[in-house]
Amino acid sequence: MKMVKKYAGVMLCAAVSLSLAACGPQESSSEKTSSKGSELVVWEDKEKSIGIKDAVAEFEKEHDIKVKVVEKPYAQQIEDLRMDGPAGTGPDVLTMPGDQIGTAVTEGLIKELNIEKDIQSLYTDASIQSQMVDQKLYGLPKAVETTVLFYNKDLISEDELPQTLEEWYDYSKKTADGSKFGFLALFDQIYYAQSVMGGYGGYIFGKDKDGNDDPSDLGINNEGAVKGAELIQKFYQDGLFPAGIVGEQGINVLESLFTEGKAAAIISGPWNVEAFSKAGIDYGITKLPKLENGKNMSSFIGVKSYNVSAFSKHAELAQELAVFLANEKNSKKRYEQTKEVPAVQSLASDTDIMKSEAARAVTEQSRFSEQTPNIPEMNEIWTPADSALQTIATGKADPKKALDQAAETAKGQMKAKHSGT
Numbered sequence: 001m002k003m004v005k006k007y008a009g010v011m012l013c014a015a016v017s018l019s020l021a022a023c024g025p026q027e028s029s030s031e032k033t034s035s036k037g038s039e040l041v042v043w044e045d046k047e048k049s050i051g052i053k054d055a056v057a058e059f060e061k062e063h064d065i066k067v068k069v070v071e072k073p074y075a076q077q078i079e080d081l082r083m084d085g086p087a088g089t090g091p092d093v094l095t096m097p098g099d100q101i102g103t104a105v106t107e108g109l110i111k112e113l114n115i116e117k118d119i120q121s122l123y124t125d126a127s128i129q130s131q132m133v134d135q136k137l138y139g140l141p142k143a144v145e146t147t148v149l150f151y152n153k154d155l156i157s158e159d160e161l162p163q164t165l166e167e168w169y170d171y172s173k174k175t176a177d178g179s180k181f182g183f184l185a186l187f188d189q190i191y192y193a194q195s196v197m198g199g200y201g202g203y204i205f206g207k208d209k210d211g212n213d214d215p216s217d218l219g220i221n222n223e224g225a226v227k228g229a230e231l232i233q234k235f236y237q238d239g240l241f242p243a244g245i246v247g248e249q250g251i252n253v254l255e256s257l258f259t260e261g262k263a264a265a266i267i268s269g270p271w272n273v274e275a276f277s278k279a280g281i282d283y284g285i286t287k288l289p290k291l292e293n294g295k296n297m298s299s300f301i302g303v304k305s306y307n308v309s310a311f312s313k314h315a316e317l318a319q320e321l322a323v324f325l326a327n328e329k330n331s332k333k334r335y336e337q338t339k340e341v342p343a344v345q346s347l348a349s350d351t352d353i354m355k356s357e358a359a360r361a362v363t364e365q366s367r368f369s370e371q372t373p374n375i376p377e378m379n380e381i382w383t384p385a386d387s388a389l390q391t392i393a394t395g396k397a398d399p400k401k402a403l404d405q406a407a408e409t410a411k412g413q414m415k416a417k418h419s420g421t
Contacts, residue, residue: 039067041093054333097304099302111312173240184266195297339356377418
């Protein structure tokens, strides 16, 4: 998802989290009464409600109820729920990034869902796992995204594309002149840098015996992560990336260089398909390149989901709506309107969807991707890791020392903010 870490809600203090969990209403016997005449509120992503318009109308007709759809930036909805939920002005169903699930569960903001296994099996393993906390389900995935490679066909043809990141380095050495560039990426941010570090064996969290993320096992400074960071540093040190690509404005610089025809290729995501098309760029999209060790560059899988608010007065009906919106038929309809790749397994081979080059690239790259950790401790990784990568990019720190400091900072924050770690 596009820079999800920038929007991830900041964890409240333990006392507030506990109080929120305590005040989340419990399902009462009145929930089982007739739903006729009820109203459900759905928080949908900005400019995406068109994708569920027909499904909502059908659900309203079948259940003789009203469904009010409100558009809000999906990565900020949990932050709004913290205030609106207890006040009684929040949604029944909301949409959110998969990496916020653990925080939302810890704070008691979303309900556990009672969904049959046959329905859960409709979705890809990575997408449904993003909705699990302690083997319990808290949402249904509606779309997946991951970073891919965009290239300008006026500058480089498909047949000329370097196949490895190291070959892209060589290509950039030949083409970068300070105003035009070969390959660009926001490698000063862990969301993108993990594609390289992960390919060499770096990781965010290890796994416990049950396959859950283990915050006591941090891999952002292991040997593989350092090797990946050393390769990343070369692109900056050798002038292959412009100085303006580092920092908060880096994403704007990167996208501008591509839309102005000054960069042959960039790493971005399907969220830019429409913008690049409107800019008149004749571009192609493909999976990320391989590394010299033969492994494909990895990436984080972003999952958007439908979740039920813990404060909903119609939780059972809200769950039924979430299931309906995320089913196979409505997932395909949503794709037709929004072009966001569905999380339903069967649609990965749907001929209509696979006509899209972007959908094919996301599907292929997903094979090499990893789930963005959804435990609350992930909130303590983004800033220290990004700070380390920025010092690496600007040459102010040795990769190992910078990543060691990031790991130490993250561990300290996890110890201070999260019990049991």
